[in-house]
Amino acid sequence: MKRRINKVAVIGSGIMGSGIACHFANIGAQVLLLDIVPKELSDKEKAKGLTLEHPLVRNRIATENLMKSIKSKPSPIHHQKFAERITTGNLEDDIQKIAEVDWIIEVVVERLDIKQSVFEQIEKYRKPGTLITSNTSGIPIHFMNKGRSEDFQQHFAVTHFFNPPRYLKLFEVVPGPNCKPEVIDFLMSYGEKFLGKTSVLAKDTPAFIGNRIGIFGIQSLFHQVKELGLTVEEVDKLTGPVIGRPKSATFRTVDVVGLDTLVHVANGLYENCPNDEAHELFKLPDFINTMMENKWLGSKTGQGFFKKVKSEDGKSEILALDLNSLEYKPQQKAKFATLELTKTIDKPIDRFKVLVSGKDKAGEFYRKNFASLFAYVQNRIPEISDELYRIDDAMKAGFGWENGPFEIWDAIGVEKGIELMKAEGLAPAEWVTKMISNGNSSFYTVKEGATFYYDIPQEKQVKKPGQEGFIILDNIRKSNEVWKNSGVVIEDLGDGILNCEFQSKMNTLGGDVIAGLNKAVDLAEKDFEGLVVGNQGANFSVGANIAMIFMMAIEQDYDELNMAIKMFQNTMMRMRYSSIPVISAPHGMTLGGGCELSLHADKIVAAAETYIGLVEFGVGVIPGGGGSKEMTLRASDTFRKNDVELNVLQEYFLTIGMAKVSTSAHEAFDLGILQKGKDVVVVNKDRQLAEAKKHARILADAGYTQPIKRKDVKVLGKQALGMFLVGTDSMKAGKYISEHDQKIANKLAYVMAGGDLSEPSLVSEDYLLDLEREAFLSLCTERKTLERIQHMLKTGKPLRN
Structure with a gap:
C-alpha cells in the first residue's frame, strides 16, 4: 500500500519528544503532541484562579515543554511559524485523536511498565495499519509489544532519533519481531527522503549500533586517559577536528550531553552485555563515580570535566578537571609533535597514517585507541549489524565523525590495523583474516562512480545500496573531472550538467576560485546545458579571501584591489547573464561572497541547514561582489503600488547593516536572500546535488533564454539617503553603533539610495556596481577596517571598534 504521512502523534513531550515534534513540523507534517495531565496546580495557575479541570492546566505539561524547546538554542525548528503545525494536548482528553494520525511515536520515560501502559491506551484508539514506533534506546522490542494485537505488532518498530533530532542525522530503525518488511522499508525510505536522515537498519541489541560503538569509544578513553597520563584538554585536542570529529571532541561533548546520560547507557551495556569481550570496559572508573556523587554532570549542573568561572578581573575563564586530584585548574594548551606533522594535510582521512606513526605520546595514544576500536567493531558483526557500512554510517550520522571506523581502518591500511591490534594483544576476527586471504585488501572500493563494500x-x-538518489563527488571526481586548478574542480554530473566544486581552505573565494567559476561558465556554454555550483565540504563558502584583500589594502595597492573587486563583480554578473542555467547549492555557512554568489544564480537549491547572510559589516566593509547591488534590485522589484517604498528598502538595508544570518534556509526567505516560488529547500543534504542537477536540467529543457541586463532598477535618491543618515545619526547618538559602524552604514546607504539623486530614478545594475565598488575600496583605506579584518583573520571573531 502507498503510505503518506500527513499527521503524526508524538506521545511524551520531554526534550526528545518536543524535538521530534518540531522536526516533523519542519517537514510540513501536522503534529499532535501529548503528555500526562498535571496532578497539581502551579503557582501561576493558582494566582489566576484556575482549577485542575481547566484545559490550559490539563495541557500544561505538553505546552510548556514545547515552548521551552522552541525557545532553546540552537532552535529545534527551521522557522518559528512552523510551530503552528503542532497541537498540544493530554493523554486523557485527547488520546482518541490518534485515530486520525498516520504515525504514532512513543517518547515517554525509559520504563517498561510505563511504555506498556501507554501502548495499552494507544491500542484502544489506534486505527489498524497505523505506524507505531518507539524512540527507546535500550528496552528490547519483544518486551514492549508483549500482549499487543497482531496488527499492532506488524506495524511496530523502534525509530531511534539522536538528540537534537533536527541536527543529528542518525535514524536507527529496529524491526519488531513480527514487523512487516514493507513497514521497515517505508520507515528507512521516509527517514532518508523526508526527515533528511541517514537511516540505519539495526538489530534489537543493547544500545543498537550508534550508542554501542560510541559509548565503547568514550569508555575506552576513560580507561586509557590515566594509563597514558593524559589530561582532559589533551584528549580533547587528540579526538577533535584533527581526526574529523566535532570541536567538542570527547570530554566537552560529555559535558554537553550530560554525564548522567552517558552513565545510564554505560550501566545498561554493562548489565545487558555479559558476553561482550569488552564487558569490563563498560564498568565506570572511580573518577566518574566521584563526579556522579558530586553531581558534576556537565553543562546542566554548571560543572563537569570543564567549569566556567569568573576571574578577579571579571573575565570568564574555563577550568579543566584534573582527573588525579579531582580539582579544577586553568586549562592548558595541548601540543604534540605528531599533530604538527598533519598541519599541511587538509583532509582528516589522509592524516591517520601519519598519526599512528607518531613517536610521541600522541602516536602511542592513536595506536592504542584505533587498535581497540578496530578490534571492537570487527567483533560486533553480525551481532549488531550484518553489514560493516551500517556501523560507519551510524557513527558518522550520530556522533558527527567525518569517517567511520572501517573507513579509518582502510585509511591506515587493513594489514597495518591488524598489526596495531596484535601489538595490544588483540586478534583480527576470522572474517577479516578470510577477507585478506581472498585477495580483498580493503573494506571499501570506489568503482563506476559508486561505493562498494566488502560483504561478509x-x-x-x-x-x-541506496546510492541512486545521491551524487557523491568523492566517487566521481577522478573519473568525471573536466578541469581543475588549485581552487576548484569542475566535474561532469552527466545529462549535460557540469558542477563547479570549491576546494580552497574553508571554500573561500580567492583568485583561483573566481578563475574556476569563469572557466566553468565557459565550458558549460560551449559543450554543456547547465551548471551547478556545489560542494560537499563542511560549509558551502565562508566568503571572500579576506587575507588577500588585507594584503592589498596594507600595501596600498588600490589599483590591484579595484581590479580584484571588479573581477569578482564581473564573475557574479557572468553567472547571472550566461546562456545556460546556473544553480547554486548552498549548505552550512554561506557567508559574504558565498551568499553573493547564490544571489546571482538562476535558482538556489539550499540544504535546510544553510546559514546564509551578507556579513561584510563584521570586517568593516559593505558587500562588494554584487550583494549591495542585488539587495537594492530586490527591494526595487518588491515595490508595489501604494507601498511606502522607503520602508521596503529599509528592510533590505537592515539585512546587510545588521549582518543578518539565517539560522536555516527557511529563515533566508524572510531576509530576501531566498525567493518564494523560485528557490527550493532540500531536507537531506546528501540529495542536494542530485536535486540541483535536476533543476538545472528542468530549466535547460524548458528552453532557457539568456537574460538581458537590467537597466530598470528603481532607486530613491536623496529621499532614501536622508532617511538612512538620520537613522544612523540617532543610532550613533544612542551609542548603539560606533563611529566606524556609522561610516560603513552611511556608505551602504549611499549605494542603496543610488547616490544623492534629486528624485527617484531608474538606473542600471552596472551603475550600482560602480557605486558599490567605490564604497568598498574607500572603506579598505580606513585604519579601523584594517583592524577589523586583521582581528577576524587572527581570532575568527568580529571586532567592534
Whole structure:
C-alpha cells in the first residue's frame, strides 16, 4: 500500500519528544503532541484562579515543554511559524485523536511498565495499519509489544532519533519481531527522503549500533586517559577536528550531553552485555563515580570535566578537571609533535597514517585507541549489524565523525590495523583474516562512480545500496573531472550538467576560485546545458579571501584591489547573464561572497541547514561582489503600488547593516536572500546535488533564454539617503553603533539610495556596481577596517571598534 504521512502523534513531550515534534513540523507534517495531565496546580495557575479541570492546566505539561524547546538554542525548528503545525494536548482528553494520525511515536520515560501502559491506551484508539514506533534506546522490542494485537505488532518498530533530532542525522530503525518488511522499508525510505536522515537498519541489541560503538569509544578513553597520563584538554585536542570529529571532541561533548546520560547507557551495556569481550570496559572508573556523587554532570549542573568561572578581573575563564586530584585548574594548551606533522594535510582521512606513526605520546595514544576500536567493531558483526557500512554510517550520522571506523581502518591500511591490534594483544576476527586471504585488501572500493563494500557472507565487494538518489563527488571526481586548478574542480554530473566544486581552505573565494567559476561558465556554454555550483565540504563558502584583500589594502595597492573587486563583480554578473542555467547549492555557512554568489544564480537549491547572510559589516566593509547591488534590485522589484517604498528598502538595508544570518534556509526567505516560488529547500543534504542537477536540467529543457541586463532598477535618491543618515545619526547618538559602524552604514546607504539623486530614478545594475565598488575600496583605506579584518583573520571573531 502507498503510505503518506500527513499527521503524526508524538506521545511524551520531554526534550526528545518536543524535538521530534518540531522536526516533523519542519517537514510540513501536522503534529499532535501529548503528555500526562498535571496532578497539581502551579503557582501561576493558582494566582489566576484556575482549577485542575481547566484545559490550559490539563495541557500544561505538553505546552510548556514545547515552548521551552522552541525557545532553546540552537532552535529545534527551521522557522518559528512552523510551530503552528503542532497541537498540544493530554493523554486523557485527547488520546482518541490518534485515530486520525498516520504515525504514532512513543517518547515517554525509559520504563517498561510505563511504555506498556501507554501502548495499552494507544491500542484502544489506534486505527489498524497505523505506524507505531518507539524512540527507546535500550528496552528490547519483544518486551514492549508483549500482549499487543497482531496488527499492532506488524506495524511496530523502534525509530531511534539522536538528540537534537533536527541536527543529528542518525535514524536507527529496529524491526519488531513480527514487523512487516514493507513497514521497515517505508520507515528507512521516509527517514532518508523526508526527515533528511541517514537511516540505519539495526538489530534489537543493547544500545543498537550508534550508542554501542560510541559509548565503547568514550569508555575506552576513560580507561586509557590515566594509563597514558593524559589530561582532559589533551584528549580533547587528540579526538577533535584533527581526526574529523566535532570541536567538542570527547570530554566537552560529555559535558554537553550530560554525564548522567552517558552513565545510564554505560550501566545498561554493562548489565545487558555479559558476553561482550569488552564487558569490563563498560564498568565506570572511580573518577566518574566521584563526579556522579558530586553531581558534576556537565553543562546542566554548571560543572563537569570543564567549569566556567569568573576571574578577579571579571573575565570568564574555563577550568579543566584534573582527573588525579579531582580539582579544577586553568586549562592548558595541548601540543604534540605528531599533530604538527598533519598541519599541511587538509583532509582528516589522509592524516591517520601519519598519526599512528607518531613517536610521541600522541602516536602511542592513536595506536592504542584505533587498535581497540578496530578490534571492537570487527567483533560486533553480525551481532549488531550484518553489514560493516551500517556501523560507519551510524557513527558518522550520530556522533558527527567525518569517517567511520572501517573507513579509518582502510585509511591506515587493513594489514597495518591488524598489526596495531596484535601489538595490544588483540586478534583480527576470522572474517577479516578470510577477507585478506581472498585477495580483498580493503573494506571499501570506489568503482563506476559508486561505493562498494566488502560483504561478509558473499566474501566479495558489493555495491552499497541506496546510492541512486545521491551524487557523491568523492566517487566521481577522478573519473568525471573536466578541469581543475588549485581552487576548484569542475566535474561532469552527466545529462549535460557540469558542477563547479570549491576546494580552497574553508571554500573561500580567492583568485583561483573566481578563475574556476569563469572557466566553468565557459565550458558549460560551449559543450554543456547547465551548471551547478556545489560542494560537499563542511560549509558551502565562508566568503571572500579576506587575507588577500588585507594584503592589498596594507600595501596600498588600490589599483590591484579595484581590479580584484571588479573581477569578482564581473564573475557574479557572468553567472547571472550566461546562456545556460546556473544553480547554486548552498549548505552550512554561506557567508559574504558565498551568499553573493547564490544571489546571482538562476535558482538556489539550499540544504535546510544553510546559514546564509551578507556579513561584510563584521570586517568593516559593505558587500562588494554584487550583494549591495542585488539587495537594492530586490527591494526595487518588491515595490508595489501604494507601498511606502522607503520602508521596503529599509528592510533590505537592515539585512546587510545588521549582518543578518539565517539560522536555516527557511529563515533566508524572510531576509530576501531566498525567493518564494523560485528557490527550493532540500531536507537531506546528501540529495542536494542530485536535486540541483535536476533543476538545472528542468530549466535547460524548458528552453532557457539568456537574460538581458537590467537597466530598470528603481532607486530613491536623496529621499532614501536622508532617511538612512538620520537613522544612523540617532543610532550613533544612542551609542548603539560606533563611529566606524556609522561610516560603513552611511556608505551602504549611499549605494542603496543610488547616490544623492534629486528624485527617484531608474538606473542600471552596472551603475550600482560602480557605486558599490567605490564604497568598498574607500572603506579598505580606513585604519579601523584594517583592524577589523586583521582581528577576524587572527581570532575568527568580529571586532567592534
